[in-house]
Amino acid sequence: MASKPYAASGKYIDRMSNYCKSCRFNPAKSTGQDACPITTLYWDFLMRHEALLAKNPRMGMQLRNLSRLSAADRKAMRAQAAQLGVS
Numbered sequence: 001m002a003s004k005p006y007a008a009s010g011k012y013i014d015r016m017s018n019y020c021k022s023c024r025f026n027p028a029k030s031t032g033q034d035a036c037p038i039t040t041l042y043w044d045f046l047m048r049h050e051a052l053l054a055k056n057p058r059m060g061m062q063l064r065n066l067s068r069l070s071a072a073d074r075k076a077m078r079a080q081a082a083q084l085g086v087s
């Protein structure tokens, strides 16, 4: 049984596979023309469920990373996620 959500960004997929090598998207980017949709949706997922995830001690590192984002970055990621049909 999992004790935290099994959700990852494109950077994790890039580290664990060779899929990103031939992809037109950049797994490290969450906004912009070449943003990886997996990375965008990962951050959007964390933002949408931040309050719930904060109750899980195993999500501390991910939420600390989220807390470093500026309001402008968050807004841009939400807009990018909305373009993907999520949010």
Ligand code: SF4
Binding pocket: 009, 010, 011, 013, 014, 019, 020, 021, 023, 024, 025, 026, 027, 036, 037, 038, 039
């Ligand atoms: S969409 Fe993202 S995670 Fe998938 S192959 Fe492309 S860069 Fe990697």
